[in-house]
Amino acid sequence: MTHRTDIQQDSLIKEAGVMDSLQQTDSTEEAWIEVIHKMDSVYADLVHSQVELELKNSALEEAQLFINSVLSAMTDTLIVCDTEGVILQVNSALETLTGKAKEDYLQHSLHEVFAEDSQAMLDLFPEKMRHESLIDCEMNVICSDGTTSPLSMNCSSRYDASGVLTGMVLIGRPLGELRHAYKKLNYAHTELQRTQQQLIHSEKMASLGRLIAGVAHELNNPISFIFGNMHALERYSSRINQYLNAVDAHVDPPELKKLHTKLKIGRIQDDMGSLIEGSLEGAERVSNIIQDLRNYSGGQKEEYSFFELNNVIKKAVSWALKTDKNKAEIQYKFADNIKINSCKGQIHQILVNLIQNARDAMENEAHPRLILSTEISDEFVAIHVIDQGVGISEKDAKTIFDPFFTSKPVGQGTGLGLYISYGLAHDLKGDLTFKNNPKGGAEFILSLPVDSKS
Ligand SMILES: Nc1ncnc2c1ncn2[C@@H]1O[C@H](COP(=O)(O)OP(=O)(O)OP(=O)(O)O)[C@@H](O)[C@H]1O
Ligand SMILES: [Mg+2]
Structure with missing residues (x-):
């Protein structure tokens, strides 16, 4: 068995203490290192979430800007409200149409927006909102000067992410503008029809002109020889009358013969047939031309x-x-x-x-x-x-x-x-x-x- 002296004992105890403290020092360091590591990772996490947050924030801002630009680019009016009909959002088209500011609408009731004659329709909205959308109902909005302006409204229900009904979106197309555009279109259409009629008329006149020139040319020939024949017949008839008068007056035959020769009655007799025939032919040609004209006119x-x-x-x-x-x-x-x-x-x-x-x-x-x-x-x-x-x-x-x-x-x-x-x-x-x-x-x-x- 080994017996230690007190001194030995002491030094042993001291040695053990040093060892302990040495051991203690080691574990404290480790703990610190661990704490530092933890802090590092917490800091890194913090930085990461900060970056993520910033990204989300800028995406949100962009989305907000996008929505705003869409809202202000819309020419139709827009009203967004909750299920109680309290207005949450309007666009600038509504402000422009009514002359009222956004603040006059936000948190106000839908009933304040529309005129008396549209209130009955408005009362139907909460019920309709739950089951169907409202399409093309005409309603009058009140303007800042007290007048009203007609809108063709389309209303649809609005839901949140979990599908719960949260309100309504009302989109209105200003009918005043539409009616004005329709009136302009109608006017342009009537003008176009009138111009078209004028053009058709001038084409008719032009072809009538061509037709008349042709007809005049075509009629000129037969009419001129009928005319000539008639003049000849006129002259002949006065000579025949002269001769017949002499016959009626029982003029002596030798005198009558002389008159016959003088008045060229024999030639008249020879000519008469062809003169009448020619005139008849001319008249027939005129009649044919008129028949052709009837066909051509096609009326x-x-x-x-x-x-x-x-x-x-x-x-x-x-x-x-x-x-x-x-x-x-x-x-x-x-x-x-x-x-x-x-x-x-x-x-x-x-x-x-x-x-x-x-x-x-x-x-x-x-x-x-x-x-x-x-x-x-x-x-x-x-x-x-x-x-x-x-x-x-x-x-x-x-x-x-x-x-x-x-x-x-x-x-x-x-x-x-x-x-x-x-x-x-x-x-x-x-x-x-x-x-x-x-x-x-x-x-x-x-x-x-x-x-x-x-
Ligand atoms: N034989 C052709 N050779 C070449 N182009 C032709 C001929 N026929 C018609 N065209 C073209 O077609 C177009 C329309 O002809 P269309 O007969 O409808 O009217 P237009 O002769 O111009 O006027 P209009 O109303 O007096 O008849 C003519 O302007 C011409 O350009
Ligand atoms: Mg032609």
């Missing part, structure tokens, strides 16, 4: 009839080119004897316009040439009007049949010719098409059923 519904198509084409050419100064060379390439059942006058009208257009397109050609051909296949006939003019550009091709499309200078074309012709062709159950020819110039094709009536 009243034209009767269907069987007729020879090639003759109608020739007649249309002579009408359309009557005033043609630089005479175009005309080539006919007709299929034999095409008889169709259709409306002669309407076909005449279409062809006159196509031929006039072809002529206009060749205005600058030194030797204008127009080809008119007909062909018959199955139950259709096709009439081709072919020119050697400028042709139709790709751009114009899209609008050529539109009313009022014209490339001609003001006063020389109203652009109704093809529009009307297309309509007439379809009325006759046919079609009007066109193409450019590879060698230049345009070709219009009018196709018609052999029997438009069936």
